Amino acid sequence: MMSVAKEIFTSLSDRPKNLSNLQWLHYDDEGSIIFEKIVLQDEYYITRSERRIFELNSDDIIVKAAGDEKNRLRIAELGSGTATKTGILLRAALKYQRGPITYFPIDVSTTALDEAQSSLNYLLPDVCVMPQVKNYVTDDFILPSFDGCTLVIYIGVSIGNSSKEEAKNILHHVYEQLKVGDALLLSVDMCHDPSVLLSTYNDKNGVVADFQFNVLRRLNREFGYNFNLDQFRYQPIWNEHKSSVEQHLQSLCSQQVKCIDQFGEKTLHFDKGETINMIDSYKFSIEEINMLLNITGFTIEHIWNDEHKWINVILARKL
Structure with a gap:
């Protein structure tokens, strides 16, 4: 190698x-x-649009991801950074579960993971944060077995920063970590006006x-x-x-x-x-992202988007 x-x-x-x-x-x-x-720059619509989608739909996202009101839920995140937007989903998950929830942030930056853990421990003490310092593109990450539904979050339209082959490999590895019925929440920046992009x-x-x-x-x-x-x-x-x-x-x-x-x-x-x-x-058409998910073993169940339909937040399931 x-x-x-x-x-x-x-x-x-x-x-x-x-x-x-x-x-x-x-x-x-x-x-x-x-x-x-x-992500704080005026031109960077991606984070604002994605955050707005979560603010408007977090309860629905969590309920649909869990799939069954009796399911226990845990959340893992690829490239979590400081997990600023993820807090919106974690609050909804706590409300759904009515009790503690385990969160696995996975990132290459120890500094970002430390900040995420410190912030979440203060703001959401019922979230058990279990960070993994990993390069999820090149390194294996491992999720322990779990009697419930696992939701893997891959947001920030980060899938677009990998080549199409690399994106396939990342999603395939996620697939291997999940059992039938587990879910993936993926955000994607869609093809639109090149001048805006x-x-x-x-x-x-x-x-x-x-x-x-x-x-x-x-x-x-x-x-x-x-x-x-x-x-x-x-x-x-x-x-x-x-x-x-x-x-x-x-x-x-x-x-x-x-x-x-x-x-x-x-x-x-x-x-x-x-x-x-x-x-x-990379930017995607809905046909391209559907093909990518199907190739890696996932089926799209629901899509939320912003008012321009520039950002798609996609819930997919391992069946």
Whole structure:
């Protein structure tokens, strides 16, 4: 199996250069903090729309997810971050269950998990928080056996940050952790006006740009590179063929970037104008998301959406 350091260098040596298959690189502690700022930007409708869906429908979501009023319920979340929006669903779950509920937040950031646990312990003391520090894209996460219904939450339209193949692998692993009758709550950003989609990832305060530059800072700090961030600029692009907003960093000049690690010294060459695709943010049609869920063993039971139908929150079941 290729080491992480070699995979990064290989991805940066390719033409075109592409780190979108390594989206977990964004979510070190600093990246997780920056992402929490992204969701507060005016242009980032995703979080506001998703939160509004939860506020209006949380009771219905929980009841439908449980499937049977006699079912006990527990909740796990992939890429939970600080679990700000999840609190809305956890409150509804406490009301449904009329007693304590177990919540498994799964995230790569210890800082975000600590903040989530501290906040939930204070605001919702009947929620038993059992965090797992895991990269759910590359690492196995394990849910202990449970006599009741498990609801796995994968929100924040995070499914769109993975390639279609990677998304299949993530959902397949979720499927393997669940038993028949358990449920998945998935939020998806749908295909719509490209100008709106582009502005979502190009806020006037430059927070999304900083999120991408943080990857270069991490490569310098942890993997031995010497990127000069001043010699790159942020450039989001709408790729209609892929239905994706590609978030690029473009070299402003012809330059060399060195990497010194345990494998020795290596050099990357950048032409002026050459880019690194840092991450793809895929958008879906309902037909595409239905096919993805069916391939991985889930059946859609219900969909909630915002007034524009830009965000779909989908309840699917393992049958």
